[in-house]
Amino acid sequence: MTNTDSSSSQNNKQLRVLISGASIAGPALALWLGRYGYDVTVVERAAELRTGGSAVDYRGRVHRTVLERMGVLDQLRAHATDMGEQVLVDAEGWELLRLPASFMSGELEVNRGDLARVLYEASLPHARYVFGDSVRSLAEHADGVTATFESGESQEFDLVVGADGMHSMTRRLVFGEEREFRRDSGYFVSTFSAPNDLGLRDSGVLWNVPGRMVGLSNTLGKDGAMLVFHSPGLAYDYRDQEQQQRLVREHFQGLGWQVPAVLDAMDRAEDFYFDSISQIVMDRWSSGRVVLLGDAAWAPAPGGMGNGLAVVGAYILAGELARHSGDHRAAFARYEELMRPYVKTCQKQGSNAGPFLAPPTAKKLKQRNRIYKLLCGRLLSGFFDRLTTKGAEAVELPDYGRELPEMQDGPHPLTVG
Ligand SMILES: Cc1cc2nc3c(=O)[nH]c(=O)nc-3n(C[C@H](O)[C@H](O)[C@H](O)COP(=O)(O)OP(=O)(O)OC[C@H]3O[C@@H](n4cnc5c(N)ncnc54)[C@H](O)[C@@H]3O)c2cc1C
Numbered sequence: 001m002t003n004t005d006s007s008s009s010q011n012n013k014q015l016r017v018l019i020s021g022a023s024i025a026g027p028a029l030a031l032w033l034g035r036y037g038y039d040v041t042v043v044e045r046a047a048e049l050r051t052g053g054s055a056v057d058y059r060g061r062v063h064r065t066v067l068e069r070m071g072v073l074d075q076l077r078a079h080a081t082d083m084g085e086q087v088l089v090d091a092e093g094w095e096l097l098r099l100p101a102s103f104m105s106g107e108l109e110v111n112r113g114d115l116a117r118v119l120y121e122a123s124l125p126h127a128r129y130v131f132g133d134s135v136r137s138l139a140e141h142a143d144g145v146t147a148t149f150e151s152g153e154s155q156e157f158d159l160v161v162g163a164d165g166m167h168s169m170t171r172r173l174v175f176g177e178e179r180e181f182r183r184d185s186g187y188f189v190s191t192f193s194a195p196n197d198l199g200l201r202d203s204g205v206l207w208n209v210p211g212r213m214v215g216l217s218n219t220l221g222k223d224g225a226m227l228v229f230h231s232p233g234l235a236y237d238y239r240d241q242e243q244q245q246r247l248v249r250e251h252f253q254g255l256g257w258q259v260p261a262v263l264d265a266m267d268r269a270e271d272f273y274f275d276s277i278s279q280i281v282m283d284r285w286s287s288g289r290v291v292l293l294g295d296a297a298w299a300p301a302p303g304g305m306g307n308g309l310a311v312v313g314a315y316i317l318a319g320e321l322a323r324h325s326g327d328h329r330a331a332f333a334r335y336e337e338l339m340r341p342y343v344k345t346c347q348k349q350g351s352n353a354g355p356f357l358a359p360p361t362a363k364k365l366k367q368r369n370r371i372y373k374l375l376c377g378r379l380l381s382g383f384f385d386r387l388t389t390k391g392a393e394a395v396e397l398p399d400y401g402r403e404l405p406e407m408q409d410g411p412h413p414l415t416v417g
Contacts, residue, residue: 014039015326018147018157019127020135021164022049024112025294025310027119027127029161031070032318034126036404041157042127043149045134045164049120051113052271054191054226055081055219056307057106059385060392063308064107066315069401072122079114081105081219086204088372093207093257097373102385104204111219113271115307135160138173140288159328160290161317163310166280167238168296174287186232187277187354189302190248194225194265196258207257210365213358214252214262225262227252228277228358236276244274277301277354279347285339286332293317298343302357304350308392313339319400342395349391 015038019026022044030040058067058076067073083105085098110118120129138160139146148154162170167178175181196216198205204217211230216223229251237243245266252259266272280299285292294310316338320331359365375384 015158015321016144016156017041017159017161018043018135018145018155019161019163020168020170021162021294021296022046022120022129022131023116023163023165023294024119024307025296025314026161026163027116027123028070028311028314029163029293029318030127031119031123032314033321034123036318036322038321040127041130041155042123043130043133043135045132045169047132049116049131051116052191052273053112054215054224055083055105055109055217056112056115057104057109058308058392059106059108059305060389062312062393062395062397065397066311069315070119070122070311072118075118075122076108076110076115079110079118079220081109081111082202083109083217083219084203086206086215086217088206088208088369089257091207091209091257096369097376099206099372099376103376106388109219111222112307119311135169135173138170138290140290145289158289158326159321162290162292162296163294163314165295166275166278166299168292170290171280171282171292171296174290175282175284175292181280181282182276183279183281184232185277185279185301185351185354186234187228187230187358188234188236188247188251188274189277190227190244190266190272190274192225192266192269192272193223194262194269195223196225197261198258208358208365209255210362211358211360212252212255214257214259216258216262225265227262228354230354230358230360234276236274238275241272241274245272248274279304279350281347285336286328289328291317291328291332291335298339298347300343300347301350301353303353304346305388305392306346306350309339309343309346312342312395312397315400316398319398319404322400322404323398338396338398345391345394349388 017038017040019042022042026042030042033040084101086104088096134150136150137148144156144158145160162168200218207214213228215226279301285297293313300306317335320334324331359368
């Protein structure tokens with residue numbers, strides 16, 4: 001492990017926390033734990049911060065409050081995509097209807113890469129980051145956890161947090177194989193930079209044929225594509241990008257509209273992302289001194305507000321650890337108690353993402369388009385917004401700042417619970 005930043009002091013009395021994964025959940029937690037005075041190390045498998053992915057959105061009072069308390073709300077607003085309408089077109093590219101901005105983009109939409117960078121930079125004064133390494137084994141003993149890394153190094157920690165996404169290594173090492181927890185929808189999503197000839201500006205176009213969707217968008221001067229396809233039972237290796245690109249090509253080959261140009265762009269893209277649209281369902285998120293956060297614990301699928309869950313989860317996990325003076329058993333139990341109903345609501349919202357984005361048959365595609373038409377109509381306009389905002393607010397948010405004012409400015413040494 002080679003440290004790229006070290007600004008928190010080494011102090012035996014400070015709880016030493018290892019966070020695996022530097023995307024959204026990991027840096028959000030590092031920021032809070034660092035503020036509360038923990039000694040935080042974040043290890044990320046990628047060689048550098050990963051800035052790919054499509055735009056993500058936040059909505060409602062809970063998201064707003066947490067981002068504000070983190071001190072990143074204004075910065076994120078400065079990165080807002082200001083995405084306008086998205087036009088739904090038929091297989092030949094003719095306009096069917098226009099989806100209002102809030103329908104797809106929520107209250108505050110930012111490109112995932114901007115979000116990751118803002119959270120990473122905000123957490124830098126509070127944590128040391130190690131890129132290009134990964135946990136290989138975790139051995140818990142009476143006083144802590146010995147983590148051994150791919151680099152061969154071993155280090156002692158008091159707590160370990162798996163914020164390493166849907167294919168979490170931490171989960172595999174401590175809780176069991178991914179197949180025990182992953183619920184596949186039979187859908188897959190890919191995103192990458194792809195120029196378009198449509199003259200889009202702060203807007204997007206969604207194109208479908210049964211079982212497939214191509215979304216093209218332009219935000220903040222950046223062109224991007226999102227491809228979704230239905231292929232139940234398809235096996236893939238989440239680490240093999242060449243194989244993933246081959247799979248995307250196979251499923252879109254021979255289609256018309258802008259598809260050939262999009263596939264050409266995929267081969268050149270440096271920010272290719274691919275994954276299955278799946279959910280992670282677990283009946284517990286902690287075991288001893290190890291706890292899971294974000295997609296590693298509860299991946300909700302697109303539409304399930306995974307980014308909101310990640311930052312709210314980080315806020316609550318850190319707040320409960322501080323409130324319980326580092327007693328991880330009590331803190332993890334309360335974290336689960338507060339987050340479980342929230343995750344359940346969001347996972348319900350995300351459970352239909354694939355069929356909604358790319359209905360599998362011509363009949364279902366027609367039905368979906370009729371629903372879109374209704375939702376965009378005068379009578380139901382606002383209904384979808386209210387529904388998703390209600391989901392985003394379905395958690396009782398403790399005010400740790402009021403309870404623990406002395407800990408907001410850290411560092412504040414905490415002893416092992
Ligand atoms: C590059 C990228 C692009 C994405 N694009 C989209 C998208 O377009 N649409 C969508 O719905 N979701 C996308 N996601 C997922 C989305 O970010 C999450 O659903 C959500 O933000 C919750 O974030 P998370 O931090 O819990 O997990 P994730 O964002 O999945 O982050 C997990 C992090 O852990 C790292 N990691 C994995 N294994 C290890 C290991 N063994 N050791 C150390 N680090 C490890 C990963 O590299 C990653 O940085 C993307 C994720 C990434 C990383």
